[in-house]
């Protein structure tokens with residue numbers, strides 16, 4: 001096994017703050033346009049599938065390099081979970097999309113990643129892809145902006161940015177990303193796809209699937225599939241970390257690289273348990289409403305787990321704008 005390294009570095013471009021402020025304005029516009037149609041909601045991951053209550057247990061006997069921040073000692077915490085479709089629209093589950101699994105660990109203690117007081121929670125925002133579609137935020141923002149403007153605008157944008165052949169290549173890449181088979185929120189692994197700190201180390205996060213019992217009909221109703229499983233018993237998900245070894249194989253500033261597991265194996269550090277619960281009950285619905293209006297954010301974190309890399313720095317500005325836009 002390759003020894004985890006603390007020699008990681010962030011590289012911040014001089015125009016970054018200005019660019020990120022522009023992205024926030026772009027998403028504010030998209031959000032306002034969509035909220036006029038769907039009502040108040042997030043600029044992305046607008047459709048909440050489920051809002052659930054869980055517990056998160058930090059395991060004992062972790063290796064020294066993992067024992068930082070949330071994982072410094074065995075403990076048990078309350079957790080909120082929001083399952084979502086990634087798009088800007090509230091669309092049918094059958095439609096190809098990115099899926100979100102957001103976890104908010106509550107009741108943590110320690111300075112916050114924003115450097116402005118104690119952490120309110122430790123959040124992990126995960127998607128059903130081991131890596132981000134792009135190295136940085138700029139291409140992502142360009143894609144989302146032009147997707148919402150329609151197929152003509154998207155094609156024009158792709159050709160002007162990547163050339164004719166490049167545009168074809170990009171469309172194939174998007175199709176591969178969006179059409180990646182998805183079996184369900186209980187039977188699929190989820191990933192942070194971008195790094196965070198773990199004390200002096202840098203890591204990426206994976207949530208292992210709770211079950212390998214895939215139900216063919218789940219695609220029509222992801223929430224229904226998940227609730228049916230919860231009625232049969234608790235669901236347990238292992239939370240894992242893989243550690244930075246060097247910039248070449250486990251880059252900080254290129255979120256499109258999936259760190260190879262033979263170089264950076266995953267270590268299980270905790271277990272998220274979702275006990276049996278009735279999401280349709282009165283208590284279940286009021287929890288779901290509280291979760292819908294809550295802010296899940298990679299920067300709602302302990303300083304020991306501050307988000308790293310340009311994609312994460314862009315999210316700090318854009319998420320804040322989206323949260324303001326739905327308050």
Ligand code: HEM
Nearest residue numbers: 042043044045082100102125126192193194296318322323
């Ligand atoms: C590694 C890359 C990324 C991952 C894993 C990711 C994951 C997520 C997840 C899971 C959510 C839903 C959170 C919830 O349920 O409340 C979310 C929301 C959102 N994401 Fe991302 N995202 C990524 C990159 C980006 C980028 C680059 C942007 C824009 C520059 C972006 C913009 C948004 C916005 C605007 C929201 C809604 C925030 C809110 O109103 O609370 N994301 N993302």
